[in-house]
């Protein structure tokens with residue numbers, strides 16, 4: 357599903373070039389669920405942004421299924437993202453003018469898929485979003501917005517889900533429930549999951565872990 361070859365990305369910092377990714381390589385099979393770990397500032401969000409096609413690598417290749425994300429135009433990357441990639445980012449990115457209900461439906465509509473009431477009910481109930489469906493993002497707490505963002509990403513039935521600390525704003529009980537839902541639904545939808553976390557407990561829900569260190573990715577033994 358996802359293959360990364362020799363991925364390099366850095367940022368200019370005044371007169372100095374700060375290398376973040378220095379030849380990162382990864383293969384993620386369809387349906388595989390992997391935790392992406394690494395110290396703060398090691399480049400995990402940078403890596404997700406490149407895979408999502410929101411930023412361009414300096415060097416290397418990103419293949420999602422048969423699409424060379426590194427080589428297509430920005431327009432093609434956007435179209436690919438809408439159809440195939442679910443995103444749960446740290447800033448949630450809910451549309452402020454839409455209610456929770458409309459935010460959750462939004463990405464599925466963009467993809468041109470018809471509604472799927474059974475999947476809707478499963479997601480809304482598992483994430484405990486029913487009482488919040490009519491609320492706008494500004495009327496919700498960080499954890500509630502995070503749950504809405506998770507629902508939106510899952511309801512579009514992506515081929516791959518990129519999640520940046522999706523339980524970071526949740527208490528332990530909610531975090532466990534959300535991880536069960538995320539991993540269970542990804543399995544049901546045969547969706548690959550690459551999930552950034554600092555928590556070994558969260559990582560233990562996944563098939564495996566990789567650690568980003570010194571700009572490269574290293575597979576970790578099973579936790």
Ligand SMILES: Nc1ncnc2c1ncn2[C@@H]1O[C@H](COP(=O)(O)OP(=O)(O)OP(=O)(O)O)[C@@H](O)[C@H]1O
Nearest residue numbers: 367368374376394395396397398399400401402403
């Ligand atoms: N747009 C940018 N311009 C300059 N430097 C950047 C930019 N984005 C990220 N960086 C730098 O790249 C490095 C990696 O940042 P990134 O956010 O990917 O790390 P992270 O592993 O996701 O961190 P955290 O766990 O704290 O979220 C950091 O040193 C950061 O300051």
